[in-house]
Amino acid sequence: MANAVTKTAGSDLFPVVAAALIDGAGRVLVQRRPPGKMMAGLWEFPGGKLEPGETPEAALIRELEEELGIIVSPAAIAPAAFASEALGERHLLLLLYICRDWSGAPRALDATAIDWVAPADLHALAMPPADLPLIGLLERLI
Helix, strand or coil: CCCCCCCCCCCEEEEEEEEEEECCCCCEEEEECCCCCCCCCCEECCEEECCCCCCHHHHHHHHHHHHHCCECCHHHEEEEEEEEEEECCEEEEEEEEEECCCECCCCCCCCCEEEEECHHHHHHCCCCCCCHHHHHHHHHHC
16 A cells, blocks of 8 residues: 655755744734745745754744844744645755744845735745745634
8 A cells, every 4th residue: 555655765854944923913024035045036934944953943033033133032932833845855844933022123134025914915925835835824823
Protein backbone atom coordinates (compact mmCIF):
# COMPACT_ATOMS: atom_id res chain seq x y z
CA MET A 1 0.00 0.00 0.00
CA ALA A 2 1.45 3.36 -1.03
CA ASN A 3 1.85 5.96 1.67
CA ALA A 4 0.27 9.36 0.93
CA VAL A 5 3.07 11.15 2.78
CA THR A 6 6.54 10.52 1.43
CA LYS A 7 10.06 11.64 2.16
CA THR A 8 12.04 12.91 -0.76
CA ALA A 9 15.59 11.59 -0.87
CA GLY A 10 18.03 14.28 0.16
CA SER A 11 15.39 16.66 1.52
CA ASP A 12 16.11 18.63 4.66
CA LEU A 13 13.58 20.22 6.98
CA PHE A 14 13.94 24.02 6.86
CA PRO A 15 12.21 25.66 9.85
CA VAL A 16 11.33 29.36 9.65
CA VAL A 17 9.32 31.62 11.93
CA ALA A 18 6.95 34.44 11.08
CA ALA A 19 4.74 36.87 12.95
CA ALA A 20 1.27 38.12 12.31
CA LEU A 21 1.69 41.54 13.90
CA ILE A 22 -1.83 42.81 14.58
CA ASP A 23 -2.55 46.50 15.17
CA GLY A 24 -5.42 48.03 17.14
CA ALA A 25 -7.62 48.12 14.01
CA GLY A 26 -7.20 44.35 13.47
CA ARG A 27 -4.88 44.76 10.48
CA VAL A 28 -1.86 42.52 9.84
CA LEU A 29 1.59 43.80 8.87
CA VAL A 30 3.11 42.37 5.69
CA GLN A 31 6.40 43.21 4.02
CA ARG A 32 7.54 42.98 0.40
CA ARG A 33 10.59 40.81 -0.29
CA PRO A 34 13.50 42.79 -1.78
CA PRO A 35 15.14 42.18 -5.17
CA GLY A 36 17.87 39.53 -5.15
CA LYS A 37 16.11 37.26 -2.64
CA MET A 38 14.16 34.15 -3.48
CA MET A 39 10.51 35.09 -4.16
CA ALA A 40 11.46 38.76 -4.58
CA GLY A 41 8.50 41.11 -4.82
CA LEU A 42 6.09 38.85 -2.92
CA TRP A 43 4.36 40.04 0.25
CA GLU A 44 5.05 37.99 3.38
CA PHE A 45 4.70 37.95 7.13
CA PRO A 46 7.91 39.23 8.77
CA GLY A 47 10.29 36.64 10.17
CA GLY A 48 13.04 34.33 9.00
CA LYS A 49 15.17 31.29 9.58
CA LEU A 50 16.41 29.91 12.85
CA GLU A 51 20.11 30.12 13.62
CA PRO A 52 21.83 26.98 14.98
CA GLY A 53 20.86 26.40 18.61
CA GLU A 54 18.17 29.10 18.54
CA THR A 55 14.61 28.49 19.72
CA PRO A 56 11.78 29.53 17.39
CA GLU A 57 10.72 32.27 19.82
CA ALA A 58 14.24 33.70 20.12
CA ALA A 59 14.61 33.61 16.32
CA LEU A 60 11.33 35.47 15.84
CA ILE A 61 12.22 38.18 18.35
CA ARG A 62 15.64 38.62 16.68
CA GLU A 63 14.17 38.70 13.17
CA LEU A 64 11.52 41.30 14.11
CA GLU A 65 14.23 43.58 15.49
CA GLU A 66 16.46 43.08 12.43
CA GLU A 67 13.69 43.44 9.82
CA LEU A 68 11.37 46.00 11.42
CA GLY A 69 13.36 47.66 14.22
CA ILE A 70 10.83 46.68 16.88
CA ILE A 71 11.36 45.10 20.28
CA VAL A 72 9.10 42.19 21.22
CA SER A 73 8.91 40.49 24.60
CA PRO A 74 8.73 36.69 24.68
CA ALA A 75 5.45 37.05 26.61
CA ALA A 76 3.94 39.02 23.68
CA ILE A 77 4.11 36.21 21.12
CA ALA A 78 1.84 33.19 20.96
CA PRO A 79 2.01 30.24 18.56
CA ALA A 80 -0.92 30.27 16.13
CA ALA A 81 -0.35 27.83 13.25
CA PHE A 82 2.15 26.23 10.95
CA ALA A 83 2.42 25.58 7.23
CA SER A 84 4.41 22.96 5.34
CA GLU A 85 5.67 23.43 1.79
CA ALA A 86 8.19 21.70 -0.50
CA LEU A 87 10.99 24.11 -1.38
CA GLY A 88 13.35 22.50 -3.86
CA GLU A 89 15.58 19.99 -2.05
CA ARG A 90 14.39 21.29 1.31
CA HIS A 91 11.00 21.23 3.00
CA LEU A 92 9.84 24.48 4.58
CA LEU A 93 8.14 24.35 7.96
CA LEU A 94 6.69 27.82 8.68
CA LEU A 95 5.78 28.49 12.32
CA LEU A 96 3.37 31.43 12.60
CA TYR A 97 3.03 33.42 15.82
CA ILE A 98 0.54 36.14 16.75
CA CYS A 99 1.84 39.38 18.27
CA ARG A 100 -0.28 42.36 19.35
CA ASP A 101 2.25 44.21 21.53
CA TRP A 102 5.71 45.58 20.67
CA SER A 103 7.91 48.61 21.28
CA GLY A 104 8.80 50.96 18.44
CA ALA A 105 7.24 51.75 15.08
CA PRO A 106 7.76 49.04 12.44
CA ARG A 107 10.01 50.17 9.58
CA ALA A 108 11.01 48.36 6.36
CA LEU A 109 14.67 47.70 7.23
CA ASP A 110 15.05 44.53 5.12
CA ALA A 111 12.09 44.88 2.73
CA THR A 112 11.13 47.25 -0.05
CA ALA A 113 7.86 48.14 1.72
CA ILE A 114 5.58 47.30 4.61
CA ASP A 115 1.81 47.66 4.79
CA TRP A 116 -1.01 47.10 7.26
CA VAL A 117 -3.71 44.98 5.61
CA ALA A 118 -7.10 43.69 6.75
CA PRO A 119 -6.95 39.87 6.93
CA ALA A 120 -9.59 39.47 4.17
CA ASP A 121 -7.48 41.68 1.87
CA LEU A 122 -4.47 39.35 2.17
CA HIS A 123 -6.11 37.10 -0.47
CA ALA A 124 -5.47 39.80 -3.10
CA LEU A 125 -1.71 39.98 -2.41
CA ALA A 126 0.95 37.93 -4.18
CA MET A 127 2.37 35.86 -1.29
CA PRO A 128 4.67 32.84 -0.99
CA PRO A 129 2.82 29.50 -1.22
CA ALA A 130 3.50 28.63 2.44
CA ASP A 131 1.79 31.83 3.63
CA LEU A 132 -1.45 31.29 1.70
CA PRO A 133 -3.07 28.62 3.93
CA LEU A 134 -2.51 30.88 6.95
CA ILE A 135 -4.77 33.67 5.66
CA GLY A 136 -8.05 31.91 6.46
CA LEU A 137 -6.81 31.15 9.95
CA LEU A 138 -5.96 34.81 10.53
CA GLU A 139 -9.41 35.84 9.31
CA ARG A 140 -10.96 33.62 12.00
CA LEU A 141 -8.53 34.65 14.77
CA ILE A 142 -8.75 38.42 14.34
